Amino acid sequence: MKELSDQQLLRYSRHILLPEIDVAGQQALLSSRVLLVGVGGLGSPVAMYLAAAGVGELHLADGDTVELSNLQRQIAHTTADVGRHKVASAAQRVAELNPDVSVHEYAQRLEGEALDAAVSSVDIVVDACDNLATRFAVNQACYRAGVPLVSGAAIRAEGQLSVYDFRQADSPCYRCLYHEGGDDLRCADSGVLSPLVGMVGSMQAIETIKCLLALPGTLCGRLMIIDALTMDIRQLRLGRDPGCPVCSAGR
Template identity: 55%
Template sequence: MNPNKTELSNEELSRYSRQILMPEIDYSGQLTLAQSHAVIFGLGGLGSPASLYLAAAGIGKLTLVDFDEVDDSNLQRQIVHRELNVGQAKVASAKSNLAQLNRLIEIATIDRKLSEEEIQELVISADVVLDCTDNFASRFALNRTCHKAQKPLISGAAIRWEGQLSTYDFRNPDSPCYQCLYSEDSGQELTCSQNGVLSPVVGMVGSMQAIEAVKALLGLPTLTGKLMIIDAYTMMIRTLNLKKDPECQHCS
């Protein structure tokens, strides 16, 4: 949180008026969003829509973490980037385009691979963390650091026609963790580069991650203790209960 911001400007009142009209948000909720710091790990298919909507919604500070560069094959689904950004660092590309969307927010970038100690330091400074990465190693590292720092972690994934989403809110001692869902020795992971993905599917999941992040910041009900599974081919969405594993090697 940024305690130095104590009120919304007239420009912010106008820009965010449609959210302020909502009773679950109101003036005080929008001020909370403006005071908040969200960290997004991964500026690919999930991080693109998530960052766009969080910037548009008025999250006061976004920290973007990615050490990859924009490739032309990314443009099919990574909508925060443009053709002219090919060859640039993803975080630089995203910052430039997000700043054109909302100049009222602060955007910080990290374009290198972080150690777990550095991740921990960054997570401590955040109010919410979005896992938009595409590999198990990063997901388990973020799960560990967010659990240790007691910060809410919004985790999304997508492949082919399928997506999944959950929130691990470690401010709640009863929240399960990512390792309650997948153990670190669960086997080979699927990747978009090998199996493909339909671009609107990552758009759905990333946008939902942004919704969950806003709700977590405002203290509204989230998917904590639940797993949402999306089948875009049949347009079916299921929400399953996800309980804390009493034998989880990490959180139990």
């Protein structure tokens, strides 16, 4: 791996002090590639923290433009960005924060072969989108490619987080937990507590770093549920569904 420059040693010094990361771990982060699907409420803190942490390549995918109602929670965007593509706005924030990070922009909803190609080109995918159809498609693409998936969600005052690590033979997938025909709740209809998306997004960034560095204790096989009003945080064990339409038959 490429040696860290003096500037990088200083920039990432608080990571390097951690025995779980050290110089080798920081070098690994700088060589990593992450696809972030959605750069809204959840994706904003994920993008900012992964950029700050020194993830070498961020692939940002989102077909939406910034709206005024987004600014209550989507901290990668500013009032001046209203009407601008979210990926362009987020890419600018990333560049301002850390010039070490290379950004690839997909100003569109990734589907079909384009989604498969985007997933296959990275080390891990972070699902920060807001609709079930995209979540199902991303899950299936990650399973086919054997690429880990960090999934988060937030609505009203409730958040969820899990990791589907398809490098592990016994990992469940998103479809083991959710099935077609389920409720597709959106912030535009139900509302969301602003700092909650920052909380869940920050946790997604942590799980992403843990997966990239092969650190123990990821949320693979567990679902974290957060109630922001009571600050109750609990975890449920997740197992593979033998009838899952995605992962039950194997690749």
